Amino acid sequence: MNMMERPVRIGQIDYTNVWPVFYYFPLAEFQGTVELVHQVPTSLNKAMAEGDVAMGPISAFSYGEHFKDYVLYPDLSVSALRDVKSLLFFHRKPLDELDGAHIALPTTSATTVNLLKIILQKFYGLKPRYTYAAPSLSAMMESMDAALLIGDDAIRASWTDHGYMVTDLGAEWEKHTGLWMTFAVWAIRKDTLQAKPELVSRIHEAFVQSKVKSLAEPEGMVHEAKERIGGTEDYWRSYFANLCYDFGPQQWEGLSAYYQYAWELGLLDNKVPLQIWSKDSVVQVK
Numbered sequence: 001m002n003m004m005e006r007p008v009r010i011g012q013i014d015y016t017n018v019w020p021v022f023y024y025f026p027l028a029e030f031q032g033t034v035e036l037v038h039q040v041p042t043s044l045n046k047a048m049a050e051g052d053v054a055m056g057p058i059s060a061f062s063y064g065e066h067f068k069d070y071v072l073y074p075d076l077s078v079s080a081l082r083d084v085k086s087l088l089f090f091h092r093k094p095l096d097e098l099d100g101a102h103i104a105l106p107t108t109s110a111t112t113v114n115l116l117k118i119i120l121q122k123f124y125g126l127k128p129r130y131t132y133a134a135p136s137l138s139a140m141m142e143s144m145d146a147a148l149l150i151g152d153d154a155i156r157a158s159w160t161d162h163g164y165m166v167t168d169l170g171a172e173w174e175k176h177t178g179l180w181m182t183f184a185v186w187a188i189r190k191d192t193l194q195a196k197p198e199l200v201s202r203i204h205e206a207f208v209q210s211k212v213k214s215l216a217e218p219e220g221m222v223h224e225a226k227e228r229i230g231g232t233e234d235y236w237r238s239y240f241a242n243l244c245y246d247f248g249p250q251q252w253e254g255l256s257a258y259y260q261y262a263w264e265l266g267l268l269d270n271k272v273p274l275q276i277w278s279k280d281s282v283v284q285v286k
């Protein structure tokens, strides 16, 4: 099958944080033209880079690595100003005492592991040792001084009686910069946009409608999150209400600062332009 006939594969992150954008996505209306593929962020990042997936909510860091091949949807992201509740750093000592510490990073994350590196190096002057590990708090802390978790792994760990200090990285970023932080962006491969501009436009509309409806009527999602992950309905109501799914000038400003720091620290090879899709053109906004 050539690219024109193949369904567009859309990656869907396997975490609750992206549910609002997908919850009311009318898959039946796109039958034969669109397929959903479930993955953790780092697997989705890789599948996008290899062209196996055409679009999806990839790690913002991964867009920074592959921006030459991607453009970004406006109006869609996973962002926060301050607390996220699912990007949690667990540590035995206060942050400013972590010099020389050995820190476990989850293999599932790209944006947040680099956010942690930026925070510790840029704002605390620390250069700890990092080791990647599967996202399990108890296993990570067996041999490490601190551990980072994201998504539902972070949420589940926050409900246990672990006894560690916990820093929310969204809050920590805002404390030092005053800015928003964007963790996932909705990226589209440029080759897909070129081959199927109409479909790309219809998909954007459908995702934005799903987001608006989910946030206006969160009860179905809230109930399902409680059944599938645990916790209380109140927890999930405030979790979804606290995250922001928009992607506009405020989020662009925060994300550009993140890319600038990542570039200055050598975590990214290039300065990263934000190329935003619209129905008629692609505009560089930063």
Ligand SMILES: C=C(O[C@@H]1C=C(C(=O)O)C=C[C@H]1O)C(=O)O
Residues within 6 Å of the ligand: 013, 015, 017, 041, 057, 058, 059, 060, 078, 084, 086, 087, 108, 109, 110, 111, 112, 113, 150, 151, 152, 183, 184
């Ligand atoms: C808000 C979150 O943002 C996530 C963090 C990501 C990362 O660190 O690479 C990628 C996608 C998002 O799922 C979360 O995981 O809870």
